[in-house]
Amino acid sequence: MRLVIAKCSVDYAGRLSAHLPLATRLxxxxxxxxxxxxxxGGSYKPLNWMSPPCTLAIGEPDSDQADAGVTETWKVTHAKTGDMLIVSIYEVLHDSAHELGIDPGLQKDGVEAHLQKLLAEQIELLGDGHTLVRREYMTAIGPVDILARDENGASVAVELKRRGDIDGVEQLTRYLELMNRDPHLAPVSGVFAAQEIKPQARTLAEDRGIRCLVLDYDAMRGLDNADGRLF
Amino acid sequence: MRLVIAKCSVDYAGRLSAHLPLATRLxxxxxxxxxxxxxxGGSYKPLNWMSPPCTLAIGEPDSDQADAGVTETWKVTHAKTGDMLIVSIYEVLHDSAHELGIDPGLQKDGVEAHLQKLLAEQIELLGDGHTLVRREYMTAIGPVDILARDENGASVAVELKRRGDIDGVEQLTRYLELMNRDPHLAPVSGVFAAQEIKPQARTLAEDRGIRCLVLDYDAMRGLDNADGRLF
DNA sequence: CGCTAGATTTCGCCA
DNA sequence: TGGCGAAGTCTAGCG
Structure with a gap:
């Protein structure tokens, strides 16, 4: 990565035309x-940019530009789209190059994973007297997100989604069908829990006797994090 | 602006939780x-960030972190939302500060607006003998981009898009339906004009008797701008 | 000031 | 690989 602080003007011609007047920029x-x-300043979005794959060619200014004070011109072209970015550099204030290597990339703790953890901690959201058996309860066709017991000790299987769609109901239905064949578990009731449940999914779930539970992620996180769990 | 190249790991806790493993980054x-x-690498989007308004506090690592090799910790907090970004720095490879001043900002020549202006000026692109009635012709459900007349004096409604998608065809269909109920205008034919028309959109449009017109923005601009403002 | 629609959107999932 | 939907979206215009 090369970092240059320079007084420059920038012209972009591609999907639109844009111009940046002379100023000091990175x-x-x-x-x-x-x-x-x-x-x-501003947000994380640059004033202007060229996305890869593209090529940078550094050249000399023509006489007009040189007269105007341009010392070098950068021409970045996107081979495929023909987009072009031209940087006219008037003065270089800083120039350094750095070897960064390949970044391992961002690990997002998806909302579903976090929801699962939070709901496991706040299992009473399923109803008074509910207790956690375990998260990721394994079955022959895959893990059930949460297995709990209700106030009478009966099994409750919870399928968690960020957005509750029909697919999730189908998934839970398969688990319930399987688990209800296991005499150690049966009878198993189902809870379909999500931040948002689509009307179609709710209809299907309730038709199958599956309870729907809309989760307030912010509230759950707030409860969990009131004492500052993370830092 | 301060630029630091450092081996670091990053943790974000806010609207989601995310972690960046140890690596060299800017x-x-x-x-x-x-x-x-x-x-x-990647696009213009940073791996992680904190948007203003926020405050940066640089601190010492605790003993555990120090044992792990952390030399300093950066804690960026967003006062309003409570979002927090923590950078654990293991080694600083570069550190420089620069005074950039306030940027005059980007001047955009919008594409759809520009296309509309250009097509209004070059209305014969719709076909020989076409004449402009007006741009932004108001209807009860919104403005039609361009209203013209064909060589026989029949009305032509033009919907302009940079990229022609199904949405645009639907939009034009609604306009046409409405305008064809107006005896002063009917019969109104439709033209779906864009720099690029998606196959699905073309199929839908032609199925509805809407003509598709692919516009060559550069050629249109070239005609308009033969003296070459930019390059 | 909140809502809405567009973005040189980018990113990720899924068919 | 293309289309579609979400994003820690951001951003500008408008009521």
């Missing part, structure tokens, strides 16, 4: 040739 | 306190 050249033009 | 601290964590 030019970030990534190892794939892509270029980001950042100002010292 | 940390960009903008003058509004916001932080961007960039890798040497």
């Amino acid at each position: 030019l970030m050249v990534k190892s794939d040739g892509s270029l980001l033009v950042h100002s010292d | 940390l960009m601290v903008k003058s509004d306190g916001s932080l961007l964590v960039h890798s040497d």
Whole structure:
């Protein structure tokens, strides 16, 4: 990665035309040739950029540009789309290159995983007297998100989704069918829990005797995090 | 703006939880306190970030972290939402600060607006003998991009898009349905004009008797702008 | 100030 | 690989 702080103007011609007047900016050249033009504010979005795959060609200014004070021009082209980004550099204030290597990438703790953890901790959200048996309860056709017991000790299988769609109801139905054949577990009732449950999914679930539970993620997180669990 | 290249790991807790394993990355601290964590690839989107308004606090690692090799910790908090970004720095490879000043900002030449202007000027692109009635012709359900007349004086409604998708065809269909109920206008034919028309959209449009017109933006701009404003 | 629609959106999933 | 939907979306216009 190469970092250049320079007084420059920028022109983009591609899906639209855009122009950045002369100012001091950060030019970030990534190892794939892509270029980001950042100002010292705003959001994470650059003022202008070129996405990979693209190629950077550094050239001399023509006489007109040289007269105007341009010392070098960067031309970034996207081979496929023909998009073009032209940076006219007037003064370089900083220039450094760095070897970063390949990034292992972001690990997102998906909302579903987090919801599962939170619901396991707040199992009473299923109803008074409910107790957790275990998360990821294994069955022959895959893990049930949460297995619990209700106030009478009867088994409750919970399928968790961020968005409750018909697929999730079908999935839970299969688990319930299987688990209800196991005399150690039966009778097993089902709870379909999600931040948002689609009307079709709710209709299908209730038709099959599966209870629907809409979860308030923020509230659950707030409860869990009131004492500052993470840091 | 402060630029730091460092071996670091990053944790984010806010609307979601995310973790970046130890690797060398660019940390960009903008003058509004916001932080961007960039890798040497990908798109313009940072691996992780904190949007302004937020505050950066640099602190010492605790003993556990120090044992693990952490030399300093950055804690960026968003006062309003409570979002938190924690950067654990293991080694600083580069550190520089730069005064950039306020950026004058991007000047965009919008494409759809520009296309509309260009097509209005080059209305004969619709076909020989076509004449412009007006741009943004108002109807009860919104403005039609361009209303024209064909060589026989019959009304032509034009829907303009940068990329022609099914939505645009639906939109034009609604306009046509409405306008064809107006005896002053009927019969109104439709033209779906875009720089690029998706096959599905073309099929739908032609099935409804709507003509498709692919526009060559560069050629249109070239005609309009023969003196070459940009390059 | 909240809502809405567009974005040079980008990103990820799934068919 | 293309289409579709979500995003820690961001951003600008408008009521």
